[in-house]
Amino acid sequence: MTANLLDFDADGLTAWFAQQGEKSFRARQVLRWMHQRGEGDFNAMTDIAKSLREKLLLTATVSPAPTISDKLSDDGTRKFLFDVGNGNAVETVFIPEDDRGTLCISSQAGCALECAFCSTGRQGFNRNLSTAEIIGQLWQANRALGHAPASNDGGERIISNVVLMGMGEPLANFDNLVPALRLMLDDNAYGLSRRRVTVSTSGIVPAMDRLAAACPVALAVSLHAATDGLRDKLVPINRKYPLADLMAACQRYLVHAPRDFVTFEYVMLDGVNDSDADARALLHLVRDVPCKFNLIPFNPFPASGFKRSPAERVRRFASILINGGIVTTTRKTRGVDIDAACGQLAGKVLDRSRRTLRSAETGAGLAGTFAGVELHL
Secondary structure (H helix, E strand, O other), rough: EEEEEEHHOHHHHHHHHOOOOOHHHHHHHHHHHHHHHOOOOOHHOOOOHHEEEHHHHHEEEEOOEEEEEEEEOOOOEEEEEEEEEEEEEEEEEEEEEEOEEEEEEEEEEOOOOOOOOOHHHOOOOEOOOOOHHHHHHHHHHHHHHHOOOOOOOOOOOOOOEEOOOOOOHHHHHHHHHHHHHHHOOOOOOOOHHHHHHHEEEEHHHHHHHHHHHOOOOEEEOOOOOOHHHHHHHHHHHHOOOOOHHHHHHHHHHOOOOOOEEEEEEEEEEEEOOHHHHHHHHHHHOOOOOOOEEEEEEEEOOOOOOOEEEOOOHHHHHHHHHHHHHOOEEEOOOOOOOHHHOOOOOOOOOOOOOOHHHHHHHOOOHHHHHOOOOOOOO
16 A cells, blocks of 8 residues: 655655655655655655655555635635545635735535534534645645745745644644644654644643643634634534633633734624623633634634624724734734635535434424524524
């Protein structure tokens, strides 16, 4: 059986070459070819002995997930759809800005956490992505954008930042996530700084502690509510790891983090979590956690059951946080015309969680799920 070399970080590839009877420096050579130059053809790796290239052709591949579609938004956002097999496809989004280029990567085919306002969460869960399928999104995007991340060619990076904010909960796929993160940071691969790689989590507390020990990169937390009662409904994982536990985990993470703050992501839902009282409750909740807030105008998708908070309400909410001493930004909505905005990524998932079936059998809609919470259906 051939090995997909995109599945290995530096330590894993070194161990694989050792099993083949090869010296450790071969791993560094191949890492540079694969990730710095975006090369997947062993015959093109010209500084590797011909005999080894011939062996690699028999024992290994460089196989990212195939591209199904590549869509360009009017605002320059670019969305890729990748085939991860058995009827599943995941989405990856590149967001160009004046001072950076950010790639938003998926970690799972679907998501099991069922956050109420997220298109991915609504469609169910199939499986975790492999390390090759995670890092392969960066590999493919670099090639498609016309510039591999080689640091020795004098070129400017097109992808300068990577965020694990696409389909899935990254920390629910910890064992495959960490090798991909290490490749992003490796100077023989993508050479990104820890500050420019961000993992976004809904709050899986034990995995946050594991990440702090194994590969502490920048951390974003999908918060979306200031009380356990509301967050239990919006972000169901809160029932297992409530806000007090989550805030304590954020404080522990900051001891190891490359940045001295946690970013709290907060989707603005009209009449649900966007009142002045909600903003003041947030100030109280995060009083002991160095942080910044990123307010996200809700991006609609079919049958979501929510509406976006009006722009003036978002501005008022942000001003309360800012006046309370919290750095607060409002995310600019990008890629709506190609369904590439935050919360809209859906891809294609063959649901193994029976979520769709359960919803059909019970007939339970959002109005039932959010008893006591005013929604605009």
